[in-house]
Amino acid sequence: MNILDKIVADKRKEVDLKKSLITISQLETSILMERTSISLAEALRQSNSGIIAEHKRRSPSKSVINQGLSVQDVAKGYADAGACGMSVLTDGKYFGGSLDDLILARAATNIPILRKEFIIDEYQIVEAKAYGADVILLIAAILSREEIKTLSELAKKLGLDVLLEVHNEAELKKSLMPSLDMLGVNNRNLKTFEVSLETSKTLSSNIPDDFVKVSESGISSVEAIRELKEFDFQGFLIGENFMKTDNPGVSASGFIKKLEA
Numbered sequence: 166m167n168i169l170d171k172i173v174a175d176k177r178k179e180v181d182l183k184k185s186l187i188t189i190s191q192l193e194t195s196i197l198m199e200r201t202s203i204s205l206a207e208a209l210r211q212s213n214s215g216i217i218a219e220h221k222r223r224s225p226s227k228s229v230i231n232q233g234l235s236v237q238d239v240a241k242g243y244a245d246a247g248a249c250g251m252s253v254l255t256d257g258k259y260f261g262g263s264l265d266d267l268i269l270a271r272a273a274t275n276i277p278i279l280r281k282e283f284i285i286d287e288y289q290i291v292e293a294k295a296y297g298a299d300v301i302l303l304i305a306a307i308l309s310r311e312e313i314k315t316l317s318e319l320a321k322k323l324g325l326d327v328l329l330e331v332h333n334e335a336e337l338k339k340s341l342m343p344s345l346d347m348l349g350v351n352n353r354n355l356k357t358f359e360v361s362l363e364t365s366k367t368l369s370s371n372i373p374d375d376f377v378k379v380s381e382s383g384i385s386s387v388e389a390i391r392e393l394k395e396f397d398f399q400g401f402l403i404g405e406n407f408m409k410t411d412n413p414g415v416s417a418s419g420f421i422k423k424l425e426a
């Protein structure tokens with residue numbers, strides 16, 4: 166079993182357990198169900214920098230990145246830095262995140278927030294909305310076309326944006342459908358952890374213009390973003406490069422200033 170299979174097997178158990186403890190109707194009583202979501206796709210279309218800054222304490226590829234920060238401070242720092250959006254890891258076992266992180270980030274900022282999670286069930290989409298997310302991630306490597314359709318259509322019904330993540334041409338071909346807003350190319354292979362920005366560059370021409378293109382992972386320089394922009398990418402998801410520092414907001418701010426200079 167590769168790491169992605171393991172994560173998904175654990176996630177199925179976790180979701181089954183949660184469903185037995187808190188029903189969808191209970192989730193739907195959250196006052197955040199009434200909140201109007203902010204579109205990340207729209208924000209990216211209008212942004213110069215296109216930075217989506219991530220809160221990530223640890224990861225299977227890196228182990229510990231930064232365990233000692235308050236997610237509210239990180240969220241405020243990213244928003245003050247001029248990040249276009251924020252991504253919050255909510256997986257606990259492999260990434261050290263939680264739904265509390267999501268709701269605390271929500272309380273701290275008004276920029277669009279992506280729930281970064283391994284979504285395999287409609288339950289997790291209602292949960293995303295109930296805890297204040299604006300956007301959900303769907304990962305093509307772990308979903309069938311039918312599942313992508315059902316999940317993305319539910320997200321749209323709840324007013325959420327959908328970022329669909331691919332890593333190769335087959336995943337991209339199987340996934341294209343109108344209920345997606347953004348197409349993300351993950352430069353990291355989630356099965357082997359290999360990272361190459363070439364993945365984004367190679368796949369970009371196969372992504373139709375109606376989707377906002379996002380390049381994800383392994384981005385650590387302004388120069389890399391300038392290159393990716395030439396391939397029509399408008400969004401750039403950056404985690405470790407900011408999170409490995411003592412003050413991710415300050416690093417994001419310096420990065421964005423340099424990019425916009």
Ligand SMILES: O=P(O)(O)OC[C@@H](O)[C@@H](O)c1c[nH]c2ccccc12
Pocket residue numbers: 219221281282304330351381382383384402403404405406
């Ligand atoms: O820390 P990085 O290399 O900047 O990567 C951020 C983000 O792209 C990465 O965390 C990520 C992209 N897709 C995912 C899917 C699940 C978990 C994590 C991810």
